[in-house]
Amino acid sequence: MRHLLGIEELDTDKALALLERAEFHGKAARTGEISPGSLRGKIVVQLFFEASTRTRASFEAAAKRLGADVINLSPSSSSVTKGETLLDTARNLEAMKSHAMVLRHPTSGAPHFLARHLRTSIVNAGDGTHEHPTQALLDAFTIRQRLGRIAGVRVAICGDISHSRVARSNALLLGKLGAEVRVAGPRTLLPPRFGEAFGVRVFDRLEPAMEGADVVMALRIQRERLVGSLLPSTRDYSRSFGITRARMRLAKPGALVMHPGPINRGVELEGALADAPESLVLEQVEAGVAVRAAVLEALES
Amino acid sequence: MRHLLGIEELDTDKALALLERAEFHGKAARTGEISPGSLRGKIVVQLFFEASTRTRASFEAAAKRLGADVINLSPSSSSVTKGETLLDTARNLEAMKSHAMVLRHPTSGAPHFLARHLRTSIVNAGDGTHEHPTQALLDAFTIRQRLGRIAGVRVAICGDISHSRVARSNALLLGKLGAEVRVAGPRTLLPPRFGEAFGVRVFDRLEPAMEGADVVMALRIQRERLVGSLLPSTRDYSRSFGITRARMRLAKPGALVMHPGPINRGVELEGALADAPESLVLEQVEAGVAVRAAVLEALES
Amino acid sequence: MRHLLGIEELDTDKALALLERAEFHGKAARTGEISPGSLRGKIVVQLFFEASTRTRASFEAAAKRLGADVINLSPSSSSVTKGETLLDTARNLEAMKSHAMVLRHPTSGAPHFLARHLRTSIVNAGDGTHEHPTQALLDAFTIRQRLGRIAGVRVAICGDISHSRVARSNALLLGKLGAEVRVAGPRTLLPPRFGEAFGVRVFDRLEPAMEGADVVMALRIQRERLVGSLLPSTRDYSRSFGITRARMRLAKPGALVMHPGPINRGVELEGALADAPESLVLEQVEAGVAVRAAVLEALES
Numbered sequence: 001m002r003h004l005l006g007i008e009e010l011d012t013d014k015a016l017a018l019l020e021r022a023e024f025h026g027k028a029a030r031t032g033e034i035s036p037g038s039l040r041g042k043i044v045v046q047l048f049f050e051a052s053t054r055t056r057a058s059f060e061a062a063a064k065r066l067g068a069d070v071i072n073l074s075p076s077s078s079s080v081t082k083g084e085t086l087l088d089t090a091r092n093l094e095a096m097k098s099h100a101m102v103l104r105h106p107t108s109g110a111p112h113f114l115a116r117h118l119r120t121s122i123v124n125a126g127d128g129t130h131e132h133p134t135q136a137l138l139d140a141f142t143i144r145q146r147l148g149r150i151a152g153v154r155v156a157i158c159g160d161i162s163h164s165r166v167a168r169s170n171a172l173l174l175g176k177l178g179a180e181v182r183v184a185g186p187r188t189l190l191p192p193r194f195g196e197a198f199g200v201r202v203f204d205r206l207e208p209a210m211e212g213a214d215v216v217m218a219l220r221i222q223r224e225r226l227v228g229s230l231l232p233s234t235r236d237y238s239r240s241f242g243i244t245r246a247r248m249r250l251a252k253p254g255a256l257v258m259h260p261g262p263i264n265r266g267v268e269l270e271g272a273l274a275d276a277p278e279s280l281v282l283e284q285v286e287a288g289v290a291v292r293a294a295v296l297e298a299l300e301s
Numbered sequence: 302m303r304h305l306l307g308i309e310e311l312d313t314d315k316a317l318a319l320l321e322r323a324e325f326h327g328k329a330a331r332t333g334e335i336s337p338g339s340l341r342g343k344i345v346v347q348l349f350f351e352a353s354t355r356t357r358a359s360f361e362a363a364a365k366r367l368g369a370d371v372i373n374l375s376p377s378s379s380s381v382t383k384g385e386t387l388l389d390t391a392r393n394l395e396a397m398k399s400h401a402m403v404l405r406h407p408t409s410g411a412p413h414f415l416a417r418h419l420r421t422s423i424v425n426a427g428d429g430t431h432e433h434p435t436q437a438l439l440d441a442f443t444i445r446q447r448l449g450r451i452a453g454v455r456v457a458i459c460g461d462i463s464h465s466r467v468a469r470s471n472a473l474l475l476g477k478l479g480a481e482v483r484v485a486g487p488r489t490l491l492p493p494r495f496g497e498a499f500g501v502r503v504f505d506r507l508e509p510a511m512e513g514a515d516v517v518m519a520l521r522i523q524r525e526r527l528v529g530s531l532l533p534s535t536r537d538y539s540r541s542f543g544i545t546r547a548r549m550r551l552a553k554p555g556a557l558v559m560h561p562g563p564i565n566r567g568v569e570l571e572g573a574l575a576d577a578p579e580s581l582v583l584e585q586v587e588a589g590v591a592v593r594a595a596v597l598e599a600l601e602s
Numbered sequence: 603m604r605h606l607l608g609i610e611e612l613d614t615d616k617a618l619a620l621l622e623r624a625e626f627h628g629k630a631a632r633t634g635e636i637s638p639g640s641l642r643g644k645i646v647v648q649l650f651f652e653a654s655t656r657t658r659a660s661f662e663a664a665a666k667r668l669g670a671d672v673i674n675l676s677p678s679s680s681s682v683t684k685g686e687t688l689l690d691t692a693r694n695l696e697a698m699k700s701h702a703m704v705l706r707h708p709t710s711g712a713p714h715f716l717a718r719h720l721r722t723s724i725v726n727a728g729d730g731t732h733e734h735p736t737q738a739l740l741d742a743f744t745i746r747q748r749l750g751r752i753a754g755v756r757v758a759i760c761g762d763i764s765h766s767r768v769a770r771s772n773a774l775l776l777g778k779l780g781a782e783v784r785v786a787g788p789r790t791l792l793p794p795r796f797g798e799a800f801g802v803r804v805f806d807r808l809e810p811a812m813e814g815a816d817v818v819m820a821l822r823i824q825r826e827r828l829v830g831s832l833l834p835s836t837r838d839y840s841r842s843f844g845i846t847r848a849r850m851r852l853a854k855p856g857a858l859v860m861h862p863g864p865i866n867r868g869v870e871l872e873g874a875l876a877d878a879p880e881s882l883v884l885e886q887v888e889a890g891v892a893v894r895a896a897v898l899e900a901l902e903s
Contacts, residue, residue, distance in 0.1 A: 029398045034342040035342060041667075043663055053385075053390060053393070053394075054394075057346070057372050057374060057394060057397060058397060061344055061370075061372060061398070064372075069666040071659050071662050071663060071666075073655055073659060084655075084863070084864035085867065088863070088867075089655060091884055091887075092655070092656050092864075092884070092887045093655075093659060095884040095885075095887035095888045096660060096663045096888070096890070096891050097632075097663070097888070097891065098663075261385070261389070261393060262385035262389060262393075263385065263389055265386065265389075282392060282393070282395075282396040285392075285393045285396035285397060286396045288397070289397050289398065330699045331699075335642070335643040336643065354686075354691060354695075355695075358647070358673050358675060358695060359698060362673060362698045362699070362700075366643075562686070563691070563694075564686065583697040584697075586693075586694045586698060587698070587699070589698070590699065
């Protein structure tokens with residue numbers, strides 16, 4: 001694998017191979033086994049143009065488990081503030097002989113653009129409203145770990161579909177792996193022709209989407225961005241689309257709950273439900289390190 | 302040891318064992334010996350919600366000496382700015398399988414709160430105005446190294462007692478180890494019932510506190526916070542409470558001077574005195590790495 | 603070598619030895635060879651008081667190639683914001699037993715000041731408008747790699763000479779190594795008596811400086827600082843001093859182009875020229891890691 005730009009570009013066999021290898025890393029982490037150090041002496045550059053705790057820390061933990069050294073760069077401390085173009089910044093980092101560049105950027109397509117111009121491997125850690133492929137891989141990993149399979153599993157993805165790279169990457173990957181994906185959100189947060197484009201069923205109410213679901217995935221509501229324009233209030237959103245224990249009765253008995261984090265407790269997800277046994281939230285985080293280790297290891301520059 | 306939350310929770314034997322082990326690390330650092338790498342392959346997460354040079358760098362140096370990998374997170378670059386709760390942030394980091402979490406937080410009790418909810422080891426690197434246990438340990442280490450003992454040593458802690466976690470942790474630890482602790486500060490910066498609570502003598506003038514002291518510890522005055530409300534001016538403070546060479550004559554001949562840093566030269570501590578042979582300021586910093594290595598090594602999650 | 607403060611203080615033999623050793627590191631990086639780990643177990647502290655991508659990342663990559671651990675500190679996250687003096691901050695870091703301190707500071711002479719007061723090795727990573735010695739070393743390395751020699755090579759350094767530490771360090775080093783250095787810039791950006799001080803020819807027009815040049819080095823124009831005071835507009839600057847393919851005809855056929863980065867494309871350097879085969883921009887970056895590894899390795903505290 002040269003890059004991981006999106007689930008769009010990832011074929012199914014490769015995705016399954018990554019999940020397989022992630023299991024190895026997950027087990028090693030749980031047993032406290034020292035990693036094989038397959039990236040010993042290599043440098044992974046993290047170039048984050050958006051704030052992030054979990055994704056950056058997760059990639060860093062994964063890289064370090066493999067023995068790699070990590071260099072963290074964020075625009076505030078970087079020459080980007082001096083007006084350099086993204087491509088010049090990235091070319092410079094490439095010239096320092098890094099094994100891979102993990103990029104988070106507010107512009108959809110930024111990692112694809114870099115991949116066309118660089119020889120170094122690019123891993124998309126979230127580009128605008130486009131894709132977040134390692135999130136989808138870790139979500140698939142978590143579902144498979146709990147349910148033993150992905151094929152035939154019914155997954156309801158609920159919330160702000162318009163702005164969610166998590167929804168896009170998950171719809172694509174879970175679809176490729178045979179799951180039945182449904183998405184639901186307020187009409188103002190459903191992009192046109194989404195169902196057609198991603199082969200999923202789209203609902204503007206929560207109830208039909210959740211019906212019979214094995215897994216309900218709540219998406220984060222970015223309050224600061226949406227309220228006042230696309231949403232009247234978080235309270236209003238929560239009343240119609242918040243995932244609660246009561247509403248989980250619509251899904252299959254014992255259905256699981258997921259969230260990519262960070263959670264707005266009481267907005268898109270009830271706090272008590274986030275902490276309940278059927279919540280996979282922390283397993284998702286744990287899976288993240290294992291999946292990212294598998295991805296970084298699979299790259300060949 | 303599961304956590305290091307405060308000196309309050311640390312029993313005396315454990316404290317002495319940590320000081321013992323710190324001596325080993327201190328010697329190894331001085332001789333340039335390669336560390337035993339007892340944390341090789343483990344991850345230490347530093348979660349700092351307040352600015353810090355020395356404490357963060359000191360923990361990082363300690364962790365790296367032990368072979369651990371360090372992931373640094375600070376609120377500005379983190380999802381905390383996205384409204385996630387402290388507990389959710391910490392749970393996420395825990396799910397990445399870190400060996401320990403070093404926490405600095407403006408809220409007193411924040412590390413204790415996390416320790417009640419997490420399985421990972423928490424090290425308090427300063428919580429609000431409450432405790433800073435590794436600072437007290439390094440101070441005790443430094444005193445013992447210079448004077449050969451702590452029991453019976455008279456220590457005067459001078460300055461803003463109200464807001465000082467250093468004063469609290471030191472009063473507790475030095476007391477446990479048999480020192481005679483006195484504190485002194487302007488009346489506006491002395492918390493009520495401090496003497497009773499910590500078993501120390503409290504003075505609102507410098508002179509009686511310094512009398513016969515073996516060690517005088519000046520605390521940092523946070524000018525930006527205090528002047529105009531609790532202090533008329535730094536000049537005024539300095540005139541009554543600044544530790545100077547002249548005033549050191551009140552203490553025992555050859556008495557030692559300490560400061561947790563960063564120093565406001567000419568405010569709470571005369572510049573020339575900070576650089577004098579009787580100043581332990583840099584020995585304190587050196588001790589910090591050794592003590593923190595001992596602490597990180599002693600944690601069992 | 604105790605410190606690397608500036609080219610001023612570096613003798614020619616030592617400079618040549620560093621370039622020699624950098625070749626070893628450059629080759630090792632290209633072949634993917636694991637580094638010798640000559641700084642294994644040592645700590646390199648980076649203390650950056652100005653924003654930087656490439657220099658910080660380059661030193662970090664170099665240090666990590668040698669097996670060192672790196673602690674990054676920048677004023678915003680540091681106690682410098684609490685009013686501590688530079689010397690106190692540095693002394694504290696020194697007390698943590700670092701192998702070397704890499705310093706970038708807006709004040710010319712700051713690293714020299716620290717070197718007078720500390721025992722730890724100081725590497726100047728840029729001080730005010732004074733020196734940037736590793737940049738000059740990597741530039742010399744790059745020129746020698748392409749042309750096989752430095753002696754007798756004619757180099758035209760063009761742009762804001764007044765504020766450029768790159769111009770100063772390069773004029774000194776290339777001069778010591780036998781190159782013929784010319785500098786050119788608008789009269790408002792030429793410091794008085796520069797030619798005399800650095801033994802170079804100074805021009806207030808581009809054309810005579812570029813005539814017969816083997817290498818043309820464009821300097822970055824700091825738009826935010828200059829326009830409105832020392833420069834009427836970037837457009838105006840570009841018309842008279844921008845390095846373009848057309849203007850390169852003034853230089854020797856096949857002449858090379860350099861830039862320390864980050865580039866303002868279309869201001870001091872035409873974008874197409876920056877990407878052309880005669881541009882050494884990315885080779886300079888690659889050389890940076892090799893040169894810095896050689897420097898860090900050569901330090902003896």
